[in-house]
Amino acid sequence: MTLLTALARLLIFPGLLFAVPAAWFFLWVERKSVALMQERVGPPFMQPFFDFVKLLGKSTPPRSGIAGLLMRAWPLIAVSAAAGAVGLLPVLPSSGGFEGDLILLLALLELPSICIIAAGFSSRSIFGEIGSAREAALSVSYNIVFLLAIVSIAASQHTFRLDALASAPSTPLHWLGILAILVCLPAKLHINPFSLPNAEQEIYAGPMTEYAGPELAMWELSHGLEWVAGTGLVATLVAPHVSSVWLAAMIFVAISFAVVLLLSALAAATARLAIDTTVRFYWQCTLIFAVLAVSSALFMRFRS
Amino acid sequence: MKLWKRLMCTARRRSPWLFHMNSGSCNGCDIEIVAALSPRYDAEQLGVRLEGSPRHADILCVTGPVTRKAVGAVKTVYDQVLGPKAVIAIGSCPATTNVFIDSRTLDGPLDKHLPVDVFVPGCPPRPDAIIAGVAKAAEILAERGNNPPQTNVAIAAAEEVQQ
Numbered sequence: 001m002t003l004l005t006a007l008a009r010l011l012i013f014p015g016l017l018f019a020v021p022a023a024w025f026f027l028w029v030e031r032k033s034v035a036l037m038q039e040r041v042g043p044p045f046m047q048p049f050f051d052f053v054k055l056l057g058k059s060t061p062p063r064s065g066i067a068g069l070l071m072r073a074w075p076l077i078a079v080s081a082a083a084g085a086v087g088l089l090p091v092l093p094s095s096g097g098f099e100g101d102l103i104l105l106l107a108l109l110e111l112p113s114i115c116i117i118a119a120g121f122s123s124r125s126i127f128g129e130i131g132s133a134r135e136a137a138l139s140v141s142y143n144i145v146f147l148l149a150i151v152s153i154a155a156s157q158h159t160f161r162l163d164a165l166a167s168a169p170s171t172p173l174h175w176l177g178i179l180a181i182l183v184c185l186p187a188k189l190h191i192n193p194f195s196l197p198n199a200e201q202e203i204y205a206g207p208m209t210e211y212a213g214p215e216l217a218m219w220e221l222s223h224g225l226e227w228v229a230g231t232g233l234v235a236t237l238v239a240p241h242v243s244s245v246w247l248a249a250m251i252f253v254a255i256s257f258a259v260v261l262l263l264s265a266l267a268a269a270t271a272r273l274a275i276d277t278t279v280r281f282y283w284q285c286t287l288i289f290a291v292l293a294v295s296s297a298l299f300m301r302f303r304s
Numbered sequence: 305m306k307l308w309k310r311l312m313c314t315a316r317r318r319s320p321w322l323f324h325m326n327s328g329s330c331n332g333c334d335i336e337i338v339a340a341l342s343p344r345y346d347a348e349q350l351g352v353r354l355e356g357s358p359r360h361a362d363i364l365c366v367t368g369p370v371t372r373k374a375v376g377a378v379k380t381v382y383d384q385v386l387g388p389k390a391v392i393a394i395g396s397c398p399a400t401t402n403v404f405i406d407s408r409t410l411d412g413p414l415d416k417h418l419p420v421d422v423f424v425p426g427c428p429p430r431p432d433a434i435i436a437g438v439a440k441a442a443e444i445l446a447e448r449g450n451n452p453p454q455t456n457v458a459i460a461a462a463e464e465v466q467q
Contacts, residue, residue, distance in 0.1 A: 031348070040346040044318070047351050053315035054362070059386045059450075061359070127357075204356035212359040212386045 013249060014232065015087035022253075023224025024048040026231070026260050030191070033264035048224065055217035061210075067122050074119040075211070075218035081111035082225035089232045090162040091252045092245050102160045106150060109229055112222050113139050113188070116197065119219075120207025131206025134275055135190075135197035141282035142187040142194075148290035149180030153237065155297040167241040173300065176293045178237050183286055185230050186263060187278070189223070193270040194278055202272075231259040316362070316388070317446035319351040320438055323361035323385060327378050327414070329368030332428035333395035337365060340431035340438075347435050350442070358384040363441050365434075369397035369404045370412035382418050388450050390421040390441040394434060399423045419453035421445075 009015055027048040035042025063071055085108035113135060120132025154160050156177075157168045168174070187194040198206035205211075208219055235255035242248050273281070324337055340347045341354060355361045358381050370378060382391070391414075396402040398414035414420055421444050424437035440458050 035346070035348060038343050040343045041349050042346075043348050043351055047319065050315040050318040050351060051321075053311055054319045057312045057316065058362070058388070061386060201356050205360060208360075209357045210359060216360060 009092070010084075010087040014089050014091045014228075014252070016083055019083060019086040019225055019228050020221070022228045022256075023221060024052070026227040026256075027220070027224045029257070029260050030227070030264045030267065033261060034268040037265065037268040048220070052217050052220060055220070056214050058213035060213040060215060067124065070122045071119065071210070072215065074115045074122070075215050075222065078112040078115035078119075078222040079218050079225065081108045081115070082222045082229055084108045085229040086225055086232060088162065089229070089236050089252075090166040091232070091236060092248055102150060102154055102162055102165065105162060105233070106147070109188075109226075109233070110139075110143070112226055115222075116207050119211070123207070123210035125210045127204045127209045128207045130203050131197045131199070131209070134199075135207065137275060137279060138187055138194065138196060141279045142184045145180055145282055145286045145290045146184040146188070148287075148294050149177040149184070152180075152290070152293035152297040153177035155294065155301055158301065162236075166236045166239070173293060173297055174237070176289075178234060180286065180290050180293060181234055181237075182259070182262075184282075185234070185259075186266060187282070188230055189226055189263065191263060191267040193266075193273045195267075195272050196275055196278060199272060227260065228256070231256040231263075234259050313446045313449070316449075317442050320363050320442040320445070321353045321355045321361050322363050322365050322438065323355055323358045323381070324365045325358075325367070325378060325381050327366055327368040327374035327398065328371035328410075329395065329397060333367035333397070336428045336431050336434060337367070337394065340434045342431075345431045345435060347438065350435070350439055352435075352438055359386065361385050362389055362445060363438065364389065364391045364418075365394050365438075366391065366398050366414055366418070367394045369401040369407075369410050370414050370417065371409055372411045375411050375417060378414070378417060388445055388448060390445045390448075390453075391418050392422045392424060392437050392441050393420045394424045394437070395429055396425055396427045399425060402427060421453065422458045425459065 011017060028043065028045060031047070032042040063069075085105055088105050088108065117132045117135050117139070120128035120135065153165060153174055156171060156173045157165055159165060186192070190198050198208060203209075208216065211219060232252065235252050238255055239248070239251045242251065324334065326334055337354075339345060341352070358364070362385075364382060364385050366378065368374065393399050393414045397404070398412065398420070401407070401410055401412040404410055422437045422441045424433050426433055429437075444458065
């Protein structure tokens with residue numbers, strides 16, 4: 001039974017069967033809301049799906065040797081890590097099957113961006129290398145804040161277990177941590193104002209410059225799945241604890257959608273920041289805020 | 305299998321990604337390509353995306369009369385676009401070399417070097433003509449699939465979309 005539940009969570013909800021259409025839907029919402037804010041009509045509803053199918057039907061350039069093998073492998077690793085992260089989210093109240101903890105979830109959430117860094121460098125394109133260097137600098141800056149936010153939430157609840165964290169009563173500290181995660185999400189998803197790594201037109205397509213056809217389709221999918229995982233993480237932390245499975249799923253989808261709308265509006269309203277401004281923003285402003293959250297969490301824990 | 309082919313055909317028609325290549329243009333046509341993506345014309349309704357890398361593109365939009373210096377670059381970029389692909393010659397310059405005809409610095413027109421699928425005439429063409437040209441190229445791409453380019457070409461004019 002536990003194996004069945006685990007498989008159902010990984011393959012159906014919130015796993016692949018839900019996550020892939022949700023990824024396409026969120027990509028569409030992102031493009032559509034940018035279009036609406038620019039007074040355009042924007043892409044049709046099925047656009048990300050058609051893009052994906054079309055890319056699957058395109059040919060790829062011949063790649064040889066270890067570098068070629070790696071270039072084919074990175075997008076697949078990124079997609080499976082992002083899909084695994086979505087499958088781990090404690091959406092449904094009845095826990096069972098495989099129970100991963102927060103640390104595994106964080107590792108899976110981090111893998112796609114490591115894959116992007118490696119992909120840019122293994123493509124040997126100058127634009128890919130610039131993009132990867134930027135992604136690495138960005139990753140080092142926002143991840144400290146992101147991890148501190150997660151640690152502060154975990155420390156305030158005395159646990160790293162996902163389902164316990166999701167059903168924990170909300171405290172002011174909990175909300176402070178969620179706010180810190182929200183600040184990091186635009187950088188994690190490479191959207192404006194932190195769209196440096198894949199800066200469109202500026203450095204062609206960043207780490208993705210040399211990718212084509214099915215490989216690019218996998219990158220698009222992994223980006224969509226990262227949207228689902230990132231917004232889903234916020235949704236599971238924010239969502240109130242309900243016993244009904246259907247209600248829990250609906251609340252999860254609704255909160256994820258709201259977070260996507262918020263981030264898309266931010267992306268449409270801002271321009272790309274330079275790398276030094278971005279790094280300074282994360283190190284100076286948000287790091288202080290995150291350190292405060294962690295220290296007060298630890299203080300609360302020792303006092304109680 | 306047949307269903308997959310039909311789906312692929314629809315997807316190719318509905319998702320043309322462009323790469324814009326300037327082969328010595330005066331920048332007039334380039335501005336009009338950007339105008340076609342602007343809020344007034346909004347080519348994204350057809351699924352059009354202007355891509356930064358030729359590797360991602362399906363349709364190569366060439367402007368300019370193809371100068372001697374640009375010939376190598378045009379051929380390289382055409383080879384970098386992966387199949388199935390189509391080429392649009394935007395403006396009168398790549399079609400006929402326009403007012404620069406007989407210039408010793410030119411090695412045009414474009415169809416001397418690449419198989420052009422759609423010509424969009426005009427100096428510069430209107431953005432709606434460019435969008436009509438992209439739509440036509442996407443249809444050609446969907447019908448042709450992985451087969452090699454044919455010799456018959458299409459001409460997209462603004463009147464078609466203004467009706």
